[in-house]
Amino acid sequence: MSRPNTDKVFTGSISRLYETHLVPLIxxxxxxxxxxxxxxxxxxxxxxxxxxxxxxTRSLASVLPEYVSIVATDLNxxxxxxxxxxxxKRPVEWRQxxxxxxxxxxxxxxxxxxxxxxxxxxxxxxxxxxxxxVLRSGGVFIFNVWxxxxxxxxxxxxxxxxxxxxxxxxxxxxxxxxxxxxDPRTIERDLANGGFTALPQTSTVAARxxxxxxxxxxxxxxxxxxxxxxxxARDASRLxxxxxxxxxxxxxxxGRGAVDGKIQAHIVTIEI
Numbered sequence: 001m002s003r004p005n006t007d008k009v010f011t012g013s014i015s016r017l018y019e020t021h022l023v024p025l026i027x028x029x030x031x032x033x034x035x036x037x038x039x040x041x042x043x044x045x046x047x048x049x050x051x052x053x054x055x056x057t058r059s060l061a062s063v064l065p066e067y068v069s070i071v072a073t074d075l076n077x078x079x080x081x082x083x084x085x086x087x088x089k090r091p092v093e094w095r096q097x098x099x100x101x102x103x104x105x106x107x108x109x110x111x112x113x114x115x116x117x118x119x120x121x122x123x124x125x126x127x128x129x130x131x132x133x134v135l136r137s138g139g140v141f142i143f144n145v146w147x148x149x150x151x152x153x154x155x156x157x158x159x160x161x162x163x164x165x166x167x168x169x170x171x172x173x174x175x176x177x178x179x180x181x182x183d184p185r186t187i188e189r190d191l192a193n194g195g196f197t198a199l200p201q202t203s204t205v206a207a208r209x210x211x212x213x214x215x216x217x218x219x220x221x222x223x224x225x226x227x228x229x230x231x232x233a234r235d236a237s238r239l240x241x242x243x244x245x246x247x248x249x250x251x252x253x254x255g256r257g258a259v260d261g262k263i264q265a266h267i268v269t270i271e272i
Contacts, residue, residue: 015078017224019053019086025154025220026263027055027116029207030144033267034115035059037142043110047134048072049099049127050117054083060113061088071109073097099127107136114143116265119181128194135272141196144267145187147204149179153261154209154217154250161249162222162231165242171230174221182266191270200270209263214254217261218247 051057051072060070070092074080077096084094097103112131121127131141149156155174163170184202211217222243231242
């Protein structure tokens, strides 16, 4: 399956729209879940990779004791700039870093966490090997990934809605990347190829995605993710039309007032 380079590009207004629309729509409940799982463990140094605009970072900073140091990294500096501008309840270290080549010494952290980022790694075993390398003996790697797109109703509706707009080459970013890495057997294999010898523990968690109108998720997905890059690559003048079509499809499926759809993700925990 092809994977355009634009799948990893969160620049321009995408990072702002991502934070204002997508974060409350789908990311906040899973950020709290991830932070609460880590809070049950004894840790002193935590590394977050693919931190984005810092939704999980903020949860970690709120839940973990103040003596726990948090280093939050992302490949995209605009996302980190947005995260730093929002801030956290206590200081964290923001640092631009590539998960494929982490700039930290071996065994430096008690935990590595990743909120919906591993799907974007071009070589997942390599990224997993880097996470393992910077973990101390007895450390833990916790990350979450979206389940298949059919289990995530707004994303599925938007993806389907855009097919008539570009019938010869419909944008498939949502199905291909955010919702394209959900098979537990594949994840287990990639972790093993990354050097992890323990078996991962995987739990599936469903939640609800709510918005005041169908327009909110339409803008979130069409303009606040790299789906925007795919739309604009086909015809930049049709971004507004694509957003309108997505909003109408959501309204037809979920109603013309406030909307409520299912979201579902897998949470993976593995120790060394």
